[in-house]
Amino acid sequence: MLIVMQAQAGEEQVRAVCQKIELMGYRPHTVAGAGQTAVGIAGNTGEVNASAFEGMPGVAEVVRVTKPYKLVSRDFHPDNTVIRFPCSGAVIGGSELTVIAGPCSVESREQLFAVAERMAAQGVRFLRGGAFKPRTSPYAFQGLGESGLQLLVEVRERFGLLIVTEAMDESSLELVERYADVIQVGSRNMQNYSLLKQVGRATKPVLLKRGMSATLEEYLLAAEYILNEGNQQVILCERGVRTFADHMRNTLDLSFVPAAQQLCHLPVIVDPSHGTGRSDKVLPLSRAAVAVGADGLIVEVHPVPERALSDGAQSLTCDQFDEVMAQIRPIAALVGRSVPAPLSTAAATLAASR
Amino acid sequence: MLIVMQAQAGEEQVRAVCQKIELMGYRPHTVAGAGQTAVGIAGNTGEVNASAFEGMPGVAEVVRVTKPYKLVSRDFHPDNTVIRFPCSGAVIGGSELTVIAGPCSVESREQLFAVAERMAAQGVRFLRGGAFKPRTSPYAFQGLGESGLQLLVEVRERFGLLIVTEAMDESSLELVERYADVIQVGSRNMQNYSLLKQVGRATKPVLLKRGMSATLEEYLLAAEYILNEGNQQVILCERGVRTFADHMRNTLDLSFVPAAQQLCHLPVIVDPSHGTGRSDKVLPLSRAAVAVGADGLIVEVHPVPERALSDGAQSLTCDQFDEVMAQIRPIAALVGRSVPAPLSTAAATLAASR
Amino acid sequence: MLIVMQAQAGEEQVRAVCQKIELMGYRPHTVAGAGQTAVGIAGNTGEVNASAFEGMPGVAEVVRVTKPYKLVSRDFHPDNTVIRFPCSGAVIGGSELTVIAGPCSVESREQLFAVAERMAAQGVRFLRGGAFKPRTSPYAFQGLGESGLQLLVEVRERFGLLIVTEAMDESSLELVERYADVIQVGSRNMQNYSLLKQVGRATKPVLLKRGMSATLEEYLLAAEYILNEGNQQVILCERGVRTFADHMRNTLDLSFVPAAQQLCHLPVIVDPSHGTGRSDKVLPLSRAAVAVGADGLIVEVHPVPERALSDGAQSLTCDQFDEVMAQIRPIAALVGRSVPAPLSTAAATLAASR
């Protein structure tokens, strides 16, 4: 913590600040700058309360210099966190690019199987699909609930895909934890601290999406809530933030990826579907996300997007998804990432007929 | 819904759009503009799925013309909603300016009584104070929980103040609903739809704070969730939004007040404490909030802000709060609002000694 | 300047930073925080180049602690700047609330006289009206140019109103400086440094509008450009900033007023017309702007807004303007500001017939 004094602050005001620091049990260090004095605090082992100084006479500004998060930081855990799924051999955060694909909402067995078959043929290992849907309007489709989860399990059994699906609250979390392989926490719940603590006690990895207007620090602190409860398996996901720009649904902040990777050891994936809101922009932004160095992608795919009960405008068709996979494979290779090979047609047909 | 065609769209593309509208059971109305054609949809009784048209050849844009909310709208309920608290005579949304004041967090009986006595002396009817605190960092003070609620009840009994306190999840809601008079839902939970549905079934009024980056429409839809479950007693609260501006903690959006009041019948109050994050700016912004026509204010007051366990930098001292009350009284009168008179010193002393 | 080291930075990295500071001729001061070290710089008389340190091994962050502006600062000039117009007795920045009103664009003598007569009747001292218009579209009305300025001069002669009008470039500035009493620099030119330097050498006061997304610091630095050329008569104007919020044309940032007044000695006025973009919202936000403590208002008024060649949607009618004046007078009085009295009907008629 650094307390910056006003240019016209008198010596006695600087002294009062130093005395307060000493009263708190710390040591003040005075630094005289160009026309201004600053007082540093040493000897503290935790965070110092800035507001104790903000109102004092002569104080211009209080600058925090220690990061408020710890467990998510590379200072604490220098190596990348790699999340392993032993039964399937899949990993998130390793050298293989993670691709998570599937419909926004689970709507029917037909819909889910149609998508899953095409995913599996591409070698994709993770299927996304919402059974509990946080919707802006109370009148919009709210998801199939537990029967949606059961359909996801059928798909896992048939195609060997791991399931990523969202939990919205304590009761849906209990179900999601039971059925799914990865628990998703949505953007609107990024600062739902009760839910964060609950998933922090869960035994499954958590995909925590960035809030609509979350700073990097707030986002890392939200992840810190989860790690602090004991669950170390957290995946970050940039999905576009809210800005003045109106040419896309959100502004996809790809610089977030290397910025987060530098400070934090958790895997960072990108959601170009929510990040753009428009299916024809998912392809170029998927290429860019892989090129920037993301650990993976999560994209929405629907067999017939125009009939989707949610997010149709941003869902790829299965053919468009194949094109995304075809275009990102060589870019992934250039940035040192492998991508599972597509199954040969024969193998894919066989897999589908299991 | 209006489907705007591209300038170079051919007749057959316009025809395809019209046919799709007819297939959906609606009637297309073609409007030829300057160099561009648009097709309106008539005959629909609910919302039409925009994504059905967004991908069609020749379509430039799909424009929604019907508001997606209903119960919160003045179209549906033209008169102001007035929330009454029969036992105390207090109202929110009526001609009396509502003032809600108190500490960010309930910390101790001493703290709470010190503030409450001064509030009561000012004629204030509502005490705020958090027992369950959503904090950005997992290491920050998280509130006293139920024992904090019990302290609030003691204050209600002693000073006759109504209690406003936050619920964060199902379990805290159960307690808050039992102890408090108004259930607060915080900014970070504005789109926690599970919590919104739960408070929608509660029997107490709900103070729903605006999300950090919520548009007016998203905010009204969040309120719509509550009304749709049966609870008509919702209070909106502008508390600053997140922008690029860094001279305050948030950017207080006072134009929100008349904008919301025009579209929506619910009371709209303003939180200049979170809206600025700095105690010395609460006074001028409180004056402005009353002048713009807000139905009330919610402000943070602490007997010794520099010792506050949360939000000290934005908390008023009791003396500063008295000054806020003194300055807003005549402004309230100018915009047609009454403010309860301060108790005479004698009466205040008597009240405190009850 | 404070160089914050990474938690894992070694002693030799801290030493390298200290050596670099010494090489630059300054003195390093090491401050050991909780798990991290910071190095302060002392002995510098001007700004230190942050980038000299940002790339060094072990450096986490470089924090600037000295404000980069000087002439606009209260540290340099503690008293309010009051701009006086001797011939008319008007002031800006004094205890009288400054009201500047008039049409967005000068369109015709009839238009201008119709508005000016009503302004004068209200005791208003400043008429705004653009002769050179910066328009988002090249196809929109670009202003009458010099003949517009001549119409403004006719109005000054007839009604005694002082003229505020915009200069866009060197050639229009020459004309504006000759004809007008206050030179306006628009939001889009807030960082047009060539223009700022030119108006800094002008002999008339400058009304510098805040840029669409200017931080307080950038705005003060833009004003610093003008003062640095010798012109001390600068008026700041909050006119709404660009955010995600879409219920108004811009988000009026009223907290800017006390924040700027605290750091800077220049007068600060508010433009609720551009700040909202909607005429029916100008009245409540005008009240709020006066209540927050602004030194004045600038509002758009048009005799027939629906026929305005620019900004019709946000222009008040003359009757609406009368209502604004009626409502802000008593609020101004409450915050210690006088407002010139309206002329009696007789006097106004007489004035108009001069």
Place this chain on the structure above:
Amino acid sequence: MLIVMQAQAGEEQVRAVCQKIELMGYRPHTVAGAGQTAVGIAGNTGEVNASAFEGMPGVAEVVRVTKPYKLVSRDFHPDNTVIRFPCSGAVIGGSELTVIAGPCSVESREQLFAVAERMAAQGVRFLRGGAFKPRTSPYAFQGLGESGLQLLVEVRERFGLLIVTEAMDESSLELVERYADVIQVGSRNMQNYSLLKQVGRATKPVLLKRGMSATLEEYLLAAEYILNEGNQQVILCERGVRTFADHMRNTLDLSFVPAAQQLCHLPVIVDPSHGTGRSDKVLPLSRAAVAVGADGLIVEVHPVPERALSDGAQSLTCDQFDEVMAQIRPIAALVGRSVPAPLSTAAATLAASR
């Protein structure tokens, strides 16, 4: 234009809107939606004034359906604009990826030659370097002026690089147009309409950088100003926008690239140096910019960034620039773009010794 009526609007209010449309010489088309009526306008050849309707009783909203720009639009000019530099064989907007590199400011012959030699060795065709610098602070280095331009010309003669440099106003434009190959207009001047008109009459191509908070539409309208004066050779440049996010200097909006390319025929390049503000983030964002499909890159390179007089923190060293080139070449190939080959060491040495 579509006028949307309020739900409770009466028939006579709809009729009044229709009559007004007819009075303006257009034809009204009534569209009855779910509970609301909308009135379309047909028969207009130019833009209709929205404000004529916004204040009318019963009107909820006025929706514009025609884009306000024309010359920059693909509706008007479906093919890509390709800007050719006949003497050098370079193009912008063609199949070859354009790379523009060089220091933020021209500081000295040594600095410029050191960078240019390395650029030329990479096959780069365009050198950037500012001689006139728009700086946030009046106390920061403002550029060498004409002598800087002369140094740039020396470099062109020695290394065959084309010169891109910024003009800030009429007088610097005259010089820049004489010396440079491409005239840059900076972000802060994106809505300096006087300058836009002047460069619109220039005979050299214009690199127009996106404003800090410019929407796509505003940006295209700024380009429209230039085309409307006769200069068809305009290059757009995404350079990061201003948002709440604070982990980078700006938020690089890569979705802008495909969005602009879809609507507009002009080349679109990306500036990852300003877009991130941090040299270590330029590499990953350069890869992403090429992958998303940009027509080119503009990056800052300095022989010794820590001694740079401006923008040192975001400048690459020459070695880092080589790495950027090495990494983007194969990505460019994947998206169908060629990149000029680096000269062989021998050829480069020869070129430098010419």
